[in-house]
Amino acid sequence: MIKRKAKGASKPIGECISQLQKCLRERLCHNRIPSRLEASEAQHKHLLGLLQRTANNGESNSVLIIGPRGSGKTALLKCVLRDLLQEKEVQKNLLQVHLNGLLQTDDRIALKEITRQLNLENVVGDKVFGSFAENLVFLLEALKKGDRSTTRPVLFVLDEFDLFAHHKNQTLLYNLLDVSQSAQAPVAVVGLTCRLDVLELLEKRVKSRFSHRQIHLLSSLTFAQYLERVASQLSLPDDFPDREFALDWNSSVRRFCEDKSVEGILQRHFNSSKDFRSLHMLLMLCLSRISTVNPTIKPADILEASRLCFSDAKSNMLHGLSILELCLVIAMKHLNDVYEGEPFNFQMVHNGL
Template sequence: MSKKKSMVINFEDNVILMTRKFLKRRIMCSEGKFRHHVKERAHIFELIKSTVEMGESNSALLIGPRGCGKTALINCVLKELSTLKIFKDNALIVNLHGLVHTDDRLALKDTIRQMQLENIVGDKVFGSFAENLQFLLECLKSGDKEHSKPVIFILDEFDLFCTHQNQTLLYNLFDIAQSAQAPICVIGITCRLDVIELLEKRVKSRFSHRQIFLFPGDISSADNSITAFDDRLELFQNLLSLPDDENVNKVEEEYDDCTVDHNFAKTWNDRIRTLVNNVTMINLLKRMYQTTVSERSFRNFLAVAVSTLSEKHQSLEVNDFVEASKMFSRDDKVLMLEGLSVLEICLIIAMKHETEIYDGEPLNFESVFNRYIKFANENSSIQSVQRPVIMKAFEHIKNLEILVPVTNTCSKVEKEYQCYKFLLTSEQVMDAVKSYPGLPTAVCQWTLSSFN
C-alpha cells in the first residue's frame, strides 16, 4: 500500500515539474501568431514579400516604445513568410543589433558571415573595413532582380547605427535599396521618435521615409468590443492554461520535451479559470496594467509566479501573484537609491527637506551641505565627513540625474552655487529609506522630521 502511495506522489511531483517547465516555455517564448497591430503587421508583411517575390527593394522604420511588440511583430512576419517555398529557398536574412554591432566594422563582418560568403571570400572576412565593404557591395550590386537572392536586413536598435562614424553602413544599404540594383529590404527597429533627424543628409536622401508606428494599448483586434484590459486578461488565462485534448498533440510537437497529462490539465485549467474570475486577482492585474502595458513585463511577471511551483507547492494561488507583482511594482528611482552610500542618502534627505521647506524652489550644493552639517553636528552617531568628500557625493547624485540644472543658470557661477531642481518626491525618498538595509536610526528619524 505504501509503495502505491509513493508511486502516486512521485507521479504527481513529475506532473508538476513538467507543468512548470511547459508554462515557463510558453510564457517566455512568444507564440507564432501576432495578435495585435493588424494593419502595421500587414504593411511589413507586404514590404518583405514584395522584395522576395517581385524583386522590389524597400526600406522602412518600425517605431514604438519599448515592450510594444516591434521585434515580436518582425519575428512573426518572418516566421509566416518562411512557410512560402520561394522565401525559404531564396531569401537571406541578416540580423544586426545596435547594442552588439557597435561600429560598422563589426556589423560588416557579421553581415558577411550571415550571408554565408566566407567560402567565397576566404579569409577576407578578417580583412580591413574597406576590403570587406567593397566586397559586400560588389556582391550586392553585381546581380539583378532576376538572378540575385533577396536579402532582408533587420536592424534592431536602429538609432545606435546612426552614431557610427559617417553612417557608412546605413548609407550604402539605403543607396542599394534606392538604386534597385539587387533586391534588398532594410527594416530598422527603434524606440526613437526623432530617429529621422539622426540621419545625415546624404543618408536621409536615400531613405524611403516610410515610417510605421506601433502604439501600446492599441490591440487592433477583429472584435472591436474587446477592451485592452480584457485582452490582457485573456492572455493571462491562455498563457497559464494547459492544452486540452484537441490541442495537446500540436503543442507536444512544438514542445517535444514537455508532455502534458490530460486528466491533470482539466483540473489545472479549472483552477486558472477560478483565478481569472477572482476579484483580488483582477484588481491586481488592473493595477499592473495601469503601471505598464508592456507584454514583455507581463510575461516576466507570470514567469516569476510560475517559478513558485514545486513538489510542495502544486498549484498557483492569488498570493503567488501578489508576491510576484512586488518585483515589478517598485519604482526604478527608488531601486536606484538603494545602491547609494549612507552619505549620499543623507544628502538626498537634505535635498528633500530643502525642497519641502522652500516649496520646490531650486537648491544648490551650499544649501544642501549646510543642512547636512547641521544634522551631523546634532547627532554624535553620525561620523563627520570632509567637504571634498561631500562634494564628490553630490556630484555622483547629479550624474544619476536626480538633480537637473536650472536652464537660466549663469555659466560663470561657481559650482557650489549652481542651482538644481530636485526630481524625487518625498514619497520616493521615504520608500528608499524604509527599504535601505542597515541605515542608522538617526538618519531614518531625520527623514521623518519636516523642518530640520
C-alpha cells in the same frame, strides 16, 4: 482539488507539476511567436507585402517599424518572417542579416558581422577594399547565382536603428539605403526603433535614399484583453500528457483570474506598463511557487510576485545589513563624493566614521 484527483490520474502529481512548469516556462521565457497579433493585422499585412515583393519579385524596399518598447515590434517582424518563410522558394533563396545597434557599435564591426552572417569570409579572404561601399557591393555581387544573372534577395534587419545614425558619417545606413534605391541588388532594409524622431537623426543624403515608409505600433490593449492574455499564458494546452490534470489546472486558472484581489494587482501592473515582457516576469515569479505541496496558483502567489517586481533593487541590497555595515556604506559614499571616484582603502573609510 488537483492534488486529490491526481492520485487517481495516470501520472503522479510530481511528474504533472514538472511537466506543467516545463510547458509554461517555455511559453513565458522563450517568447514563442503568437499564432496571430491581435491589434496589428494591418501592420502585419503591410510588412508581409513589402517583404514578399522583395523575395518573389526582386523589388528593393526600406521601412521603419516605430513604437515604444514592448509594443510588439520584434513580435510583428517574427510573425511576418514566419509567414514569409512558409513558401519553399522564399525559404531557399532569401538571406537574412540581423544587426543590433547595441552590438555593432561602428561600421567596421557591422561589416564584419554582415560578412559572417552571409557566410562570405572565404570569398573576402585578404582582399583590400578602398571604401565601405566597395566592400558591400562586392559582398552583394558574391551572392549572385550560378548563372551570374540574378542575385539572391537579402533582408537587413537593423534593431535599435537610431543607434546606427550615430556611426561616423552614417556610412552603413547610406550604403544600405543606396543599394535598395538604386536596384543594384534585391535588398530590403527593415529598421526597428522606439524613437519617434528617428528621421531627424538622418543626414540629408541618407534621408533622400530612404523610402519614408513607416509602420507605427501603439498599444491599444484594454484591461479585459490583458486579463485574457494572463489566462491564456497560464492555461495548459489540449495536448498536455495528463488530460485530467490539465482540466483541473485550467479551471483553477479561471478562478484565479476572476478573483478581485488578483484583478487589483493586475490592474496596477497594467497601469504601470502594458509591456508583455513585464507581465511574463510577473507570471514566472508566480509559477516558481508551484510545487507538489502548492499545486495550484493562488492570489497570495501573485501578491508576493508583485511585491518582488515593484521592489527597489538598490534598497534590496541593503536589507539585512547591521548598523556598523550601514555606517561603512555611508562613509564609503562620502569618500567617493570627496575623491570623485578615486580609489581609497579601508583605513580611510575607518577614519571617516
